[in-house]
Amino acid sequence: MHFRRMLLLGLLGPFAACGASADQADVIVYGDYVLTMDEAQPELRGGAVVVRDGVIVDVGPRDRIDAEWQAKSTIAGAGRVLMPGLINGHTHSAMTLFRGMVDDLDLMTWLNQYVFPMEARFVTPEFVRVGAELACWEMIRGGTTTFVDMYFYPDEIAAVVDRCGLRAVVAAPHIDYPSPGFSGWDDSFAAADDFVQRWQGKHPRITPAFAPHAPYTVSAEHLQATVARATELNALVSMHLAEAPAESDYVQEKYATSPVRHAAGLGLYGLPLIAAHMVQLDDEEIALTASSGVGAIHNPTSNMKLGAGISPVTAMLAAGVNVGLGTDGAASNNDLDLWEELRMAALLHKVATSDPTALPAGQALAMATRLGAAAIHKEGEIGQLKVGMQADMIQLDIGQTHHMPLYDMQSHLVYVLDSHDVQTSMVAGKVLMQGRQVLTIDEGALRSKVTDASSRIRAALLTQQEKES
Template sequence: MAVLSLCAGAAPAQSADLVVYGDYVLTMVPDEPVLENGAVVVRDGAIIAVGSRQTIDEQYIGAEAIAGTHRVVMPGLVNGHTHTAMTLFRGMVDDLDLMTWLNKYVFPMEGRFVTPEFVRIGTELACWEMIRGGTTSFVDMYFYPDDIARVVDRCGLRAVVASPHIDYPSPGFSGWDDSFAAAVDFVKRWQGKHPRITPAFAPHAPYTVSPDHLRATVEKAAELDAIVSMHLAEAPSESAYIAENFATTPVRHVQGLGLYNQRLIAAHMVQLDPNDIALTAASGVGAIHNPTSNMKLGAGISPVPAMLNAGVNVGLGTDGAASNNDLDLWEEVRLAALLHKVQTGDPTAVPALQALTMATRMGAVAARLGDKVGQLKPGMRADLIQVQLNKTRQLPLYDVVSHLVYVTDSSDVVTTVVDGKLLMRDREVLTIDEAALRASVARKSDEIRSALAATDDAS
């Protein structure tokens, strides 16, 4: 349906590819109020105008329009840390501490099952879930990154795809030398080659990668001007290991190795002292808060209010579905707003707007995508969503931001657009064959279920 210009005598209307309307438009531009009865105009994958419905209809003719009655238009959510293919390990094993969970279950099962096919199926399942929930960008860290990137290309999302390297054998690799060489090759081959995919390095963590090898990552990241994504200061066990072996904290350990001079995305950031927070703020490191995963693994509560007060760019992440157990970023938004209120005893610790900012504008900056997404304003890429606001359980509506944080969940997202392309319309994902995906997931999960049963019998 085209958008018609009906203003007689006005300047000729400009053409556009898409106009998305909303009873409310939440741009997430700092200090910009919610716009009522507005619209966002898209051409060539970018936002070219945001304004009132009347002004937009007078000035633009859209080849396609998405109605906005009872809907809010806002930037798509940014998932700053996940492991997409681990959707196939969803619910595999629960209620364990981080090191037991990793060493007894995750690492052995990855060694047995993670193949390019596993990664393709798991990543597609994750992309379907994120499209349905309004996540338009994500930072991934998992094996066979070329296969991840190809799924991202097909499904239409935007991603930082980080290639993992570790000192121990891992799927497809015997150890550090081949996994690091593959990461360097991946970054070189994909860098600047795709408008929605940014390659990155992913040294797993300071307890799985030696100082010399972390220095090698720093050297290559600096040479290639590449992003680095890693787990950092995640759990007490990590802090104890670093203290025992290097007599410092995880943050100061990697800072001393040069990682804080790189474009670092640091996931978790739970075990921090005031000096760690000051270093993180001064270095511009993006810190990704994963409240569900951190709570589920008993890792602790990240000092998010202190980081925000120090000027750290804090984003939100789901972590992988093996430790969450879903990729619903709306849950992380709500938990980020609530968890720190109860931890500090201060109901103003993380206000609703701050939590939503961490999932959009600030999260995009933390994920090194802030020049492209996270706000609805001319020049930004057209990554946006519509959220329905008139379900019976949502009534009455007094404040849009409050509703988005404290009422909304992934089922309320009705439209998902990335780079100007419709990925979901009226709750129907357009870029993934759901029936074929379900069949692939069922086949692969049957194999994993049989292996788990054999493991339980042996123990």
């Protein structure tokens, strides 16, 4: 076919010169069904996506793509759905090592008696390397291609992201209290500032960000310092905001306002802010969030598990807020499975509004893709299969018997599909998983490192529980 085309180009002479290079691609990925999440061209039956230099250069029906393009390699699409990779807008990657450590406790007991002491004792650069790699392995297997992280030792996380091939916003935490590696605000903020400066614009898949933890752990004065530096460095900011009633009570008592008004008043709403949770906010604050372009990340499982409340997601979406989805850390979820979050979100808001038409499947899928990309300030870069976008995509196996019958694809993806159906993962044109085999992480080595780390945590947990009983 290519020979024939070259011959044709020869006959056409200079008029076809621009077409001569356009038909050379790196890889063509096929799908029986292509869900582009592009509002102009949402779905294709029997389609293909063409990738060159890590970027999508064509999307269309298989027949046309085959006629116009030749690629060094192809990925077959029989029995597969091809769609953009999912975006996890809020997590704490290395907390995978605390997965299921303690459950069914209230937020403050969970944090103060278990999470914070265990972090103080165990979180080291090595712990973060192992935990982040476990998180990346799980996310690749589950179809996530981009995540927004907030955890200690962000250089270690960035190194893991670089190696495993995912795309990430790596946010460096800074907090008024002692934290792993730091005595308090001054040194943690200086390190975050240094991290952002070193990584800003340096890596095609890694975006650094500031992460002032939350309004109840970072003072107003210190939040203003973050705003000043993020503005100077043109950097993203990721933080927990308006998560739970305890936070609202704290902010009301200390600053006589609500968390969102507090954050906006300090200048955070003038930045590209990624606000995780956004549960406790009123209509005026929703309108302000929409007009400011602040991204809100909904974490339904974490909010339910910690009893934080129900985020007004349908009202935020109606007001035009860019709402993405997140898993939060594995200690409060207890996995990093965005298919589960999609389903939880679609169901929870039907319960919350007593309206079975609330948050339909297509809207939930948008939150994990196109809208999620906007929420993390990467609109136009990821979240859609569209020419010019990064080649971040996944193939889903819908050929198994449990997928029969299949009438409505978007509803099927939200209410039936789970992470085990993800077959292929590609980020920036590089294949990270094929046939459910993660190609960029040594699973055997990872398993033994996780076993070592978790056996030390288990022993400490047993000692603590013995003391308590």
